Amino acid sequence: MKILVTVKRVEDYESKIKVRPDNSWIVTEGVNYRANPFDEIAVEEALRLRDSNAPSEVVAVSVGSAAAQAEIRSALAMGADRGILVKHDAFVDSDGVARLLKAVIEKEKPDVVLMGKQAVDVDDNVVGQLLAEYLGWGQATFASKKESLESPEEKAKKPGLRLGGDKKTMQVVREVDGGVETLELQLPAIVTVDLRLNVPRYASLPNIMKAKKKPIEELQPQALGVDPTPKVKVVRVEAPPARAAGVKVPDVATLVKKLHEEAKVV
């Protein structure tokens, strides 16, 4: 089977995010970049599905500037077979990303598309669902696994997504409000993954070396017939309101007194 997985280049969540003085965006100079952590979980799951369903192929796709090659490379170093970069330097909104990915998917015809539930830069949680609708496919968002991340199943690196015997369906366990839901998707389908689907592997040094030789194809939006003009524009970016400095209390008795008399919350 062919598995397509998305990898977005995002600011490292350990980096300090500062807003530009002109409020146009955040400061990008001096910030570390990495693959979106939810996408790494998607890559890990794609590799597990591939390895338990040979012969299969994992294609890692990114939409972004030439710099995003680094994140595709990191997916290749984890074990993906080849990469595709849809090269676009300007801001592209979730709708634009979904339409670009749709064009790539129509070209590649994967059996399943795995992606992070959201990218930790814009925190939109929209692309996968838009993509599913544009393609007329089924979707399962917030994919998780029944077993814990400490379970023998996870230690054995078993996929949490269960492919049907005929490889035409896939069962997905999803985290929803108040519980856990299981859906069965007809393939091809879109699966967006949540935090507890798996623990992504680290790329080994030999695999990092091997990844340097794996091909990355570059595609232009125009050649895909997509105009990625955003439907949703970012007009201003501000720092979040600072919380007023609090106080340290010496003991529990003082804390309770403050909570009762000052904050009036107990």
Next chain:
Amino acid sequence: MATILVIAEQSHGHLKKATLNALTAAQQLAQKNGATIQGVAIGAGAQQAAQELAAYVGTVYAVEGAGFEHAIAETHSAAAAEAAKKASATDVVIAATAYGKDIAPRIAAKLSAGVASDILGVVSGNQFKRAMWAGNAIATVEVTTPVKVITVRATEFAAAQKAGSAGNVQALSVSAPAAKTRFIEFNEVKSARPELTEASAVVSGGRGTKGDFKAVEALADVLGAAVGASRAVVDAGWQPNDLQVGQTGKVVAPKLYIAAGISGAIQHLAGMKGSKTIVAINKDPEAPIFQVADYGLVADLFKALPELTEEVKKLK
């Protein structure tokens, strides 16, 4: 005249509370663009939930029947889009819950709409505030399409008040599209405690608990609070994932948030910074959690929490 369509979230005929928070956002939008508000409830029990929503909104559509029993994104988004067309809606508003996040983009695709997701505020008729980079920046986004789909962070808006007179419920007949997704099962996570995102108080435990949540739970129970956890705790398998507070878990904004043994990683802070009063209890005086706490106590949680539990009991 322009119409805003609010999509109810309901379960077996009971309206989920977040719907009323989303309704408040819709009302704020209506003040900017002069629209009237209508509603729609979808799925098994929709008629009953629509009746409940009609106490707040003039006209509420109810879509029930074959294909809509379960909240499958393909069918529920189709019903919502049909209702939006019926109402000539310029805006579709829904709470940014698991359900809302699942179906809203599909509705947008059907209506050629842009999506403003998980909004914190309404700036104008087409501009909204939303958090990016785990809440480390607040963006104002502008939706440029004629029809807009807006998902609402429920904790940022108060619940709407009932209207003076009850509205009417209209059954809306929609034939469900053949879904490529089949519902298999739902396993409810049952708890005697309130749901994390709806609780007025939350007691969360972090790595400092070393996985022992007894003291956290005891305090939560005297406060009538929900129990939360940091990502470290969830990753270690000490607590189930649905208790995780943070950017990658649940976003909460209770009246009282008590963080015990939580250092305060950026991604955790993003999930609780909106709380009214924050208490941090941590052995490490340098823990970043103290920077957002209204009241900080440098102490061992295994000593402080039982004491706190006893003191709160005395007050009750």
